Amino acid sequence: MINLGLSLYSKGISPDKACTKVSAGLLSLVCDCAVSVRVLELHPFKFFLQLKLCSRSGMFARLNVKLRPALRQAQLSWRHRTQIRGRSDTSATFHLHQDCLELSYGGTPMRFNYVWLRDHCRSAASYSSNTHQRNVDTGSIELSIRPDRTTVEDGHLVLTWPDGHVSKYSLSWLAENSYEVKKQSAVQPRILWNSDIYKKADMPSAKYNKFMSSDDELKKFLQHYLQYGIAFVDDVPATVEATEEVTKRVSLIRETTYGRMWCFTSDFSRGDSAYSQLALDRHTDTSYFQEPCGIQVFHCLKHEGSGGRTLLVDGFYAAEKLRQKSPENFELLATVPIRHEYIEETEGHRNHITGIGPVLNVYPWNNEVYLMRYNNYDRGVLNTVPHDTVQRWYVAHRELTAELRRPENELWVKLTPGKVIFVDNWRVLHGRESFTGLRQICGCYLTRDDIINTARCLGLQALS
Ligand SMILES: C[N+](C)(C)CCCC[C@H](N)C(=O)O
Ligand SMILES: O=C(O)CCC(=O)C(=O)O
Ligand SMILES: [Fe+2]
Structure with a gap:
């Protein structure tokens, strides 16, 4: 970790304000090693800004900048997140321990297990660069394997194994793929x-x-969607076909018990309150699936009446507030599995679907929330929680609910x-106001894997 003083030539930055006021390229930082840098990308994350920087001499670095909201002309401390790329003078040192190889490169000490290193060999015999698939038979690697020879040559770590096989790893690849760097990075900024x-x-x-x-x-739209969890397309013809066309640009449609493309109105055609004129409190959909649908698309084709506005709430914003205020309640909601349930018994439809999982789903290596299940209508009987936890769970649920319900x-x-909205159903809750008159909404669910696949193929950082 390198600590340097930085002067921030932009005033009034706080974690919340940073989200709106600062965009890529607007910040200019000068660090005390006298390298002037330009910000290429900026991602506010929890209490950090993640900056991708470029110096005049063409060096790249990703940094976490810790924000101190109280300071206007902020003196900030910053932390090296990944290696500096493109430097020929980057030195690396290594140390062979009993159970791992310790590598210091770009200011980050990283540890690599020996079996891991053999397993991740990128030589042609071990890994196919055409199919990007592993050829090594992991089941045959000696679990006590150690290299006979270790050197750093020309930006690469070179290991010679006891059977004579040579593995070469570029230092930047090792840094990018090390646990130490991953645990400091947001999977999804x-x-x-x-x-x-x-x-x-x-x-x-x-x-x-x-x-x-x-x-x-499309790329701009996806960037917006990945950052905020909602994004809009305007001027779409008010038909199911055009809505389908728009969604197919970004992902495969996920067919469910509601169909592929669905169109609904308040006709009670299905056994669910969505098919009424009632107000619906904020919720995520399909919480009763083992894997809730990743994205929901809505397009209001017609409304002749009043009310019926859509409510959107960033569930992760509320979750982070809860984490700050009551880490133990956050933890409880992230660990206690609960059941959601969809039971439908109408003339045309019989369904009974259940899904089990915690309200908050968090990556264990970096504590980032990636999925929220919150649907009080569809929450099933709470019998997956031992007696002494029930009261604590309700307290934690209440606190999250209070955050989600803050008017602001x-x-x-x-x-x-004409206005099509894409909602990240793992993050942003939706609801609606009650309404009168004929209101017709069409839309569909999309698979999360596919929208992220599209984003990544367009060069966006998504779940890397
Ligand atoms: C969107 N569409 C009207 C097709 C289905 C609505 C599903 C509603 C259900 N209670 C849930 O939250 O999953
Ligand atoms: O009618 C609406 O605007 C949304 C209803 C709803 O929550 C849903 O269809 O999932
Ligand atoms: Fe819904």
């Missing part, structure tokens, strides 16, 4: 929002024609014909 933050960010909607024809427009966290939008 996000901008957490309340209504004010989202409105001030003033994110533009994509426009149908451009969205359908330009990959750049509510973003209300009226969906109108």
